Amino acid sequence: MADVGATGAEIRATRIEKAKTLQVQGMTPYAYRWERTHTAAVLQEKYAHLAAGEAVGDRVSVAGRIMARRIFGKLAFFTLQDDSGTIQLYLDKQTITQGMGEAAFADLKHLTDVGDILGAVGTLKRTEKGELSVVVESYTMLTKSLLPLPDKWHGLTDVEKRYRQRYVDLIVNPQVRDTFRKRALITAAIRRYLNEQGFIEVETPVLQTEAGGAEARPFITYHNTLEMQLYLRIATELHLKRLVVGGFEKVYELGRIFRNEGISTKHNPEFTSIEVYQAYADYHDMMALTEAIITTAAKEVLGTLKIPYQGQTIDLTPPWRRVTMYDAVAEVTGIDFRQLGDLTAAKQAAQKVGVKDLDACDTIGRVLNEVFEQTVEPTLIQPTFVLDYPVEISPLAKAHRSQPGLVERFELFIVGREHANSFSELTDPLDQRQRLEEQARRKAAGDLEAHGVDEDFLTALEYGMPPTGGLGIGIDRLVMLLTDSPSIRDVIAFPLLRPEGTTGQL
RNA sequence: GGGUCGCUAGCUCAGCGGUAGAGCACUCGGCUUUUAACCGAUUGGUCUUGGGUUCGAAUCCCAGGCGACCCA
Numbered sequence: 001m002a003d004v005g006a007t008g009a010e011i012r013a014t015r016i017e018k019a020k021t022l023q024v025q026g027m028t029p030y031a032y033r034w035e036r037t038h039t040a041a042v043l044q045e046k047y048a049h050l051a052a053g054e055a056v057g058d059r060v061s062v063a064g065r066i067m068a069r070r071i072f073g074k075l076a077f078f079t080l081q082d083d084s085g086t087i088q089l090y091l092d093k094q095t096i097t098q099g100m101g102e103a104a105f106a107d108l109k110h111l112t113d114v115g116d117i118l119g120a121v122g123t124l125k126r127t128e129k130g131e132l133s134v135v136v137e138s139y140t141m142l143t144k145s146l147l148p149l150p151d152k153w154h155g156l157t158d159v160e161k162r163y164r165q166r167y168v169d170l171i172v173n174p175q176v177r178d179t180f181r182k183r184a185l186i187t188a189a190i191r192r193y194l195n196e197q198g199f200i201e202v203e204t205p206v207l208q209t210e211a212g213g214a215e216a217r218p219f220i221t222y223h224n225t226l227e228m229q230l231y232l233r234i235a236t237e238l239h240l241k242r243l244v245v246g247g248f249e250k251v252y253e254l255g256r257i258f259r260n261e262g263i264s265t266k267h268n269p270e271f272t273s274i275e276v277y278q279a280y281a282d283y284h285d286m287m288a289l290t291e292a293i294i295t296t297a298a299k300e301v302l303g304t305l306k307i308p309y310q311g312q313t314i315d316l317t318p319p320w321r322r323v324t325m326y327d328a329v330a331e332v333t334g335i336d337f338r339q340l341g342d343l344t345a346a347k348q349a350a351q352k353v354g355v356k357d358l359d360a361c362d363t364i365g366r367v368l369n370e371v372f373e374q375t376v377e378p379t380l381i382q383p384t385f386v387l388d389y390p391v392e393i394s395p396l397a398k399a400h401r402s403q404p405g406l407v408e409r410f411e412l413f414i415v416g417r418e419h420a421n422s423f424s425e426l427t428d429p430l431d432q433r434q435r436l437e438e439q440a441r442r443k444a445a446g447d448l449e450a451h452g453v454d455e456d457f458l459t460a461l462e463y464g465m466p467p468t469g470g471l472g473i474g475i476d477r478l479v480m481l482l483t484d485s486p487s488i489r490d491v492i493a494f495p496l497l498r499p500e501g502t503t504g505q506l
Numbered sequence: 507g508g509g510u511c512g513c514u515a516g517c518u519c520a521g522c523g524g525u526a527g528a529g530c531a532c533u534c535g536g537c538u539u540u541u542a543a544c545c546g547a548u549u550g551g552u553c554u555u556g557g558g559u560u561c562g563a564a565u566c567c568c569a570g571g572c573g574a575c576c577c578a
Binding site: 010012070092129160 | 512532551
């Protein structure tokens with residue numbers, strides 16, 4: 001082989017040469033299939049009893065990516081990684097020569113690289129150093145890798161590269177694979193629980209003529225044939241309620257929603273939520289349901305309700321603390337908003353406790369919410385339901401049955417972050433119309449997070465929606481909590497990043 | 507939007523005004539019990555981009571790009 005250097009381009013060229021050599025020898029570097037008898041984990045489990053130095057004649061077939069090569073003169077050890085774990089290949093020249101011919105051992109040394117995907121057939125033994133190994137009789141190149149993997153010891157740590165090339169991150173960082181496996185377990189557990197309770201999973205439109213169901217800026221797109229602007233959904237709420245009107249009494253949708261807002265450790269422009277609607281239920285029922293869903297998920301992935309998160313221990317054992325927004329704010333700041341007469345007094349009280357950005361608050365309720373977000377939220381580490389929100393920030397929630405100016409709504413906070421939001425849903429179509437028209441006025445006045453009136457939704461309500469409890473849970477944040485991940489980008493496989501090499505626009 | 511930090515070999519990092527380095531990976535040679543194998547020899551660079559200062563810039567200054575964290 002030619003004397004080659006070691007830049008990325010040269011490494012790649014060398015490996016392309018190796019692939020061609022394989023082809024010349026009648027082996028495709030890109031195989032069609034492989035008959036595998038065992039995964040690595042199954043072998044480790046099944047032959048756990050083998051003592052060091054002990055061998056058995058059982059013939060097995062494995063496949064996976066070469067993660068490490070340790071080559072001696074006439075003996076080599078490869079670490080093979082598959083979806084389940086790793087298994088060592090014990091490759092001695094004599095056995096391979098018997099199985100495949102004279103050149104096979106030299107080819108193994110010169111034509112395989114870390115990163116290649118290999119199939120191997122052989123028998124089992126535990127080496128004298130105690131490593132379960134497949135004593136390889138024959139091997140097959142299944143996929144020749146052209147690009148070198150990151151440093152075998154330090155791995156890939158550059159966060160930008162980890163996000164941009166998640167496939168590399170997944171190959172070399174086992175804990176990343178583990179996080180995404182847990183994510184799948186969580187969504188599966190939630191679906192299983194809800195299905196068992198008689199809920200049905202439905203799918204509602206992502207492309208909508210009017211964004212609604214939340215206060216957020218939408219993404220805008222365009223349908224060519226209809227020649228119309230469309231929005232990507234910011235919530236699934238308004239369509240799920242239409243289904244409740246239609247007679248489905250227990251529905252949920254677990255899916256992607258899109259909000260055209262900033263990016264942070266807690267926000268990605270597209271993220272996953274679950275919304276659940278149950279007829280004849282109110283927000284108290286939804287609290288119990290929230291506890292059930294989240295504890296089911298926690299038990300599924302962690303097997304316990306006392307979970308570690310960034311150095312703290314969170315106790316998810318229900319029932320969780322319930323506190324009204326008024327009481328929570330009073331506890332932390334000493335301000336009793338029930339005693340405040342007007343907006344000016346409310347703003348003064350808020351400023352006195354260090355709350356900022358009150359300019360946009362035009363009602364006492366909005367001041368209350370601002371004070372809550374700035375002073376109370378960060379203190380809610382253990383799971384806490386905060387109840388009874390101001391009506392003006394809750395346009396889809398039913399008026400509180402006994403507290404004027406408030407609605408029957410709760411949000412769930414854990415580790416200082418909102419994890420769920422729920423109402424006794426507003427079913428009065430005339431009240432709903434007024435609330436949406438107020439939102440539309442805000443939109444007209446320039447509020448980019450407000451939306452127009454969804455007339456068809458109001459029409460649906462006018463046909464009559466049963467009393468209904470609704471609940472939304474942020475799946476990404478729940479996965480963060482249950483996988484001890486500090487950033488939402490750790491639980492979204494392909495988080496949105498600005499493309500590399502874009503030249504300055506604006 | 508503001509602040510701080512980062513960007514040097516495929517990966518992980520040093521170098522901070524005077525000839526661009528190390529470890530791992532790669533290539534070659536040796537080696538039948540390794541698991542960050544080992545030993546020896548090579549090879550590998552638009553130092554994020556563009557300007558500027560300087561006899562001389564990876565290093566200092568200005569502007570841009572991308573990212574991380576904190577604040578709003």
